[in-house]
Amino acid sequence: MNTAEQTISHEQNEYLSFVLSDEHYALDITSVKEIRGYEPVTKIANAPPFIKGVLNLRGDIVPIIDLRIKFNVGEPVYNEFTIVIMLNVLDRIVGIVVDGVSDVIRLTDDEVRPPPEFGVAFDSQYLHGLASVGEHMVILVNIESLISSEELGLFDSHNDGGDK
């Protein structure tokens, strides 16, 4: 009874769904590089609280963002079940911390509902859309625009951020 199974003639996109607290999110699977456990990171001076720091990913210095802090959902705990999804976005590698990874889902564009225009705390510019999978509502994150957003401050922009 999975809606994702009802393949019409439309092309399906694959999404990796993950859990933040009790909310279900998903992102375009083509940007996922790998999934790992959480490891201690090296703190970066004057970074916003959701940027946990950097770690060594086979020789690359990769920033780690805790989406739970960024989206303000749940309690950021770090244990052996905490998951980091390594993403390849715009030629960069960025890790995001989530509570868990649930499934790979397939959705056609028809199944993706546009986000409501108001009434949600989640900034709609990072929202690709909403979909219902089983009995859950899955929030499809536009990971590219999120990662490259000025708000996240991952990329150098005119404001140098964090100056005391």
Place this chain on the structure above:
Amino acid sequence: MSIDIEQFHAVFFDESQEHLDDMEQLLMELDVDDPDLEQLNSIFRAAHSIKGGSGIFGFDALTGLTHVMENLLDKARNSTIKLDVPTVDLFLETVDLLKVILDAYKSQSDLPDEDIQQGVAALEQALAKSAGDAPPPQDGEPAAESASQAADDGFGFFDDDEPVADDGFGFFDDDEPVVGQQAEVPAAVASVAPEGQQDMSDSFGFYDESALPVKPDEIKPYGFFKPVEQIRDDVKSVAKSNEIKEEVKPGSRRKAADTKTAAKETSSIRVDTHKIDSMVNLVGELVITQSMLSMISEEVTGTVGQKLQTAIGELQRNTREIQESAMSMRMLPINMTFNRFPRVVRDLSTKLGKKVNLVIEGGATEIDKSMIEKLVDPLTHLVRNSIDHGIEKTETRVEAGKSETGTVILRAEQKGGNIVISIIDDGAGLNRDRIVAKARENGLSAPDDMPDKEVWKLIFQPGFSTAAEVTDVSGRGVGMDVVRRNIESIGGRIDIESRAGNGSAFYIQLPLTLAIVDGISVAIGDQIFVVPLVNIIESIQPTREQIKSIGNDNLLWIREQYWPLVAVHQMMDVDDAIEQPTEGIVVLLESSKRRYGILVDSLLGQQQVVIKSLEQHYRKVPGISGATIMGDGRVAMILDADSIAERCRPLAEEELLA
């Protein structure tokens, strides 16, 4: 300084080969009807580089041919002549010929003189045609021309050694009978043999792809000349038909090149730097895994534990050696580039009748190989500029009250997160008026009150050559814009300082993306930082008497001087750091303009670290020049003494040492 000229020859050969390959590719891609100026410029630059390099080493055949080619190319890119297919063909043929000449120089065999003369003649003919504004040549004409050249090219190989060539052809001429009459073959071979092994492999290997792997003993005459059919065809086609020339020419040449490079290949191999990058990274990971293993092995006791530790000790040695060799693949002392300049300066100063003394400093500074290669052209250009435009003639110098001999300093040094290469001369300096005039001539805005710094930047504009006349030293328009572009392509920056009458200085700042830095790792609170050794003056454990304070800021009194103490733990937002100077250790640092001390909890040890860019996946962080990976796999930040000083301006600006 002793110079191993062979070393530079090899570099020149490699570079020229690359330039020729580029030229060939660009020529192939060139749209004859609507040529891309950038492409033409690139081709021109490649030719120019070969000409320049070959001139330095005295490879006159290359210089001569590229010179004529360059003239024609120059006309093409200035649209003085219209490009057409025969011209491009002619260029391609010239490129082929250049490759042959290059190979000849490389293998130190005789030059195909006849071919060169014909090549030059063909180019000059084209030049003359363009000068006379003649209509594009008829189809038949260049074809015939190139055909004769093609044939010559092919045979040119044998010109290296006349007797062999004759034997070879004599042999092939009675191709048919030989096949039937075995007796004649050994005779033919025997007549060749005395010429020596090398001749054999050179000219015969030329025809036979399978010649090399076959052991000489096993070579039956037929086996040796295996593709008889093909050779026969080749020979015939060369002899009487020019239709198949395309097949013969590139094919036979490539084979010739193969056999020659095959012999060289053992000594050096060119590898894509990305492959080395990923290997260096992986080896780094291997080292970390190994140290994790050795930590675990300490928990294993008994005889098994001992065995394990012996094995891991072995592994440790091996991984370290692998790491060292992987690193060394990437890094080279900049002397590789610098060492060519004494010759450049000597030749150029003789040619221009100037007395120039070249001073090289910091040649041992290690730099990424890919940067070394890309630095060659801009540095050559800058040094030549300094001598040609900067240093004055002897009389002028004497008149101006300077020493007869001008000085050019070529210096490399590591400064904070950068490598700075300076080209400094004590010549006349840049001519502000002439640059401004030239800028206006080129339609650029150059107000009278423009600051000097801005004026100097104007010379980086395309087409900005202030040379009064075109010489073979400079002034052809391969200008500073190309220099700047080359430097920017490796993430660098170029600055100019100049004072009329005192000389000019060009500073090239290059990033340390892959450079290794000697550093001391220090603990500050719960974090580890690396302080570059170049910035460290000393470390001391201050006594209570040495600490003074102004307001909330601490000063360190040492050897009759006050040093400001920078609260790095605050700047780096570190928890649980020692805040009492007397409880920790003060590291005295020197950045480019300021001196200050930082307070750390403890010193952990000195080590070489590979600087990794934070900006690659994150962004620039103030006070940090990069990151590195420590032995346990954790990331440590590398402190940037310059930017820490800048961020502490109010305190550090006390200029207590002034």
